[in-house]
Amino acid sequence: MKSFGTTLVARLGGIALATMFAAGLIAPTVASAAPAGCNDNIQCITQFGQARVSERLTALNTLNGKLTTLSNHGLLPGSDLQTLQGNIQTNESGLNSLAATFTTSDCNATAAAEKACVVKVYTQFRIFAVAIPVDYATATVDGISSECQKLTNLNLDPMMTAAINASPANIQSQLKQFQATYDQSLAACATDANNATAQLSYFTPANFDNNKSTYQTNWTQFIATEHTAHKDLHSAVDAFHQFVQLYNKNAPHS
Amino acid sequence: MSAYHDDQNQGTGQRARRITGVLGALALVATLALAGCGGNAHKGTQNGGATQQPSGAYGSNGSGSANGTTGANGSGASSSSGNTSTQLNNADQQMQNALPSIDDTQNGTDTNWSNQYPETQP
Numbered sequence: 001m002k003s004f005g006t007t008l009v010a011r012l013g014g015i016a017l018a019t020m021f022a023a024g025l026i027a028p029t030v031a032s033a034a035p036a037g038c039n040d041n042i043q044c045i046t047q048f049g050q051a052r053v054s055e056r057l058t059a060l061n062t063l064n065g066k067l068t069t070l071s072n073h074g075l076l077p078g079s080d081l082q083t084l085q086g087n088i089q090t091n092e093s094g095l096n097s098l099a100a101t102f103t104t105s106d107c108n109a110t111a112a113a114e115k116a117c118v119v120k121v122y123t124q125f126r127i128f129a130v131a132i133p134v135d136y137a138t139a140t141v142d143g144i145s146s147e148c149q150k151l152t153n154l155n156l157d158p159m160m161t162a163a164i165n166a167s168p169a170n171i172q173s174q175l176k177q178f179q180a181t182y183d184q185s186l187a188a189c190a191t192d193a194n195n196a197t198a199q200l201s202y203f204t205p206a207n208f209d210n211n212k213s214t215y216q217t218n219w220t221q222f223i224a225t226e227h228t229a230h231k232d233l234h235s236a237v238d239a240f241h242q243f244v245q246l247y248n249k250n251a252p253h254s
Numbered sequence: 255m256s257a258y259h260d261d262q263n264q265g266t267g268q269r270a271r272r273i274t275g276v277l278g279a280l281a282l283v284a285t286l287a288l289a290g291c292g293g294n295a296h297k298g299t300q301n302g303g304a305t306q307q308p309s310g311a312y313g314s315n316g317s318g319s320a321n322g323t324t325g326a327n328g329s330g331a332s333s334s335s336g337n338t339s340t341q342l343n344n345a346d347q348q349m350q351n352a353l354p355s356i357d358d359t360q361n362g363t364d365t366n367w368s369n370q371y372p373e374t375q376p
Binding site: 037038044045048049052055056059063066069070073074075115118119122128129132133136137139140143144147151154156159160162163166223226230233234237240241243244247248 | 353359360376
């Protein structure tokens with residue numbers, strides 16, 4: 001089985017940079033949204049922008065920690081971890097640089113200028129619209145793929161068959177059912193994880209900005225595929241767990 | 255062998271040294287005998303240790319099972335069942351340990367971030 005996680009992350013690696021370069025040309029999705037109550041008070045607008053930056057930095061930091069946890073469990077190859085954490089660092093650096101402009105004379109000369117600076121928090125980064133969900137999705141699919149690949153490589157079937165043959169006759173049928181479920185779920189997991197991986201490359205800030213409706217439709221389809229792969233993995237792990245529990249309870253060695 | 259040296263250090267005289275010399279020889283014979291029949295047991299311990307992998311590292315558990323059980327039992331009679339059980343339980347435990355972190359990132363994917371943090375202007 002090929003390592004699909006690495007290629008996946010490599011394709012997604014340019015999202016953060018692409019966002020920053022492309023965003024200046026793209027109109028904000030909600031540029032005309034209702035005012036949040038600053039009434040053209042420049043200090044209020046500045047603080048609003050700083051709060052939005054802070055939310056994004058916090059979310060990126062949380063994501064960073066979860067990636068590390070996934071990697072520590074051997075579910076995110078080191079190169080993928082580096083790529084995703086590189087994206088995070090790029091976004092964090094960009095957000096901090098943007099926040100620094102809020103108090104410059106260019107931005108806070110007028111309320112309109114300050115709003116134009118603050119709205120870049122959205123248009124230049126798409127942190128919550130694209131970056132965060134796609135990074136979580138990438139890590140999840142990578143984790144599912146890694147786990148499925150590990151289980152496939154582990155080749156537990158011969159050991160399960162040996163355990164069945166060594167078990168009392170009255171539980172062998174049940175053990176065989178668990179083994180069959182495990183085998184089927186593991187095979188499905190690999191296929192569905194591959195399908196989810198293939199869809200991920202579409203989800204870029206550019207596609208979000210250019211056609212939000214299509215983006216949302218595709219995202220919904222992706223989530224369904226990802227859920228199927230996730231469910232397959234759980235089914236395989238649960239079937240194996242039930243197998244081991246029944247074997248432990250009844251096998252002669254116990 | 256260590257008993258011989260301990261008694262020497264106590265320095266209780268020639269008779270004591272003769273006695274301990276005999277005991278030392280017996281201990282040496284016993285040690286050699288244990289080493290002779292315990293080769294497999296040592297292998298068993300080594301292979302058993304191979305199951306203690308870092309979380310997520312399943313791959314090395316699959317081999318060496320026969321030696322491990324044979325050594326532990328000293329006879330090789332019921333060679334497969336004990337180690338099969340160990341490996342099955344080890345794989346099961348590692349699967350159980352891996353799932354929560356995947357579930358955690360799945361929750362992050364499922365979160366509607368745009369609703370939680372709408373892109374509104376001040």
